[in-house]
Amino acid sequence: MYSIEIKNLRYQKPTKEWQVKVDRSSVLGNPFYLKSEYERGIVCENYKRYFYKKIYDGDSAFVNEIERLKTLLLQYGKLELYCWCYPKMCHAQTIKEYLERHYTTKGLL
Numbered sequence: 001m002y003s004i005e006i007k008n009l010r011y012q013k014p015t016k017e018w019q020v021k022v023d024r025s026s027v028l029g030n031p032f033y034l035k036s037e038y039e040r041g042i043v044c045e046n047y048k049r050y051f052y053k054k055i056y057d058g059d060s061a062f063v064n065e066i067e068r069l070k071t072l073l074l075q076y077g078k079l080e081l082y083c084w085c086y087p088k089m090c091h092a093q094t095i096k097e098y099l100e101r102h103y104t105t106k107g108l109l
Contacts, residue, residue, distance in 0.1 A: 004079045004096045006086045018076040020069060022092050023083050027065040030091040040089050047091040051098070069099060 007019075014021055022028045032046045054062040073079040079099070081092045 002073055002077055002079075004073065004081065004099055006081045006083065006090060006092045006096060008086050009082045009084050012082070014080065014082050016080075018072050018078055019080040019082060020072070021082045022095055027061050028091075028095055040085075044089050044091055044094070048094045051091075051094050055098075066095075066098070069095070073099065 007014075009021065009023060020026075024030060028051075030043065030047045031050065032043045034040060034043050055066070069079060069081075081095055083090050083092045086092060
């Protein structure tokens with residue numbers, strides 16, 4: 001059984017290899033800024049489009065990082081994604097959903 005969890009960087013810092021920061025400092029970070037809480041859904045939706053465009057366009061740094069996450073998940077059986085906004089709606093949910101959909105449901109995990 002494989003598991004992917006999202007954690008908040010305010011309360012815990014990644015210290016293990018399967019614990020990965022996906023905040024703005026990372027390749028997978030959300031480049032869209034939240035001006036008010038009312039925009040959270042829009043910002044996350046913009047990230048989702050951005051995320052899939054990066055994959056579709058074959059952005060090597062982006063795709064390599066997704067592959068690295070997949071490898072960690074396969075190696076450890078778990079993956080923790082760290083961002084600052086979770087448990088509020090968060091771009092890390094797009095990353096998690098992608099990994100679950102494209103790797104677990106297609107029998108690759």
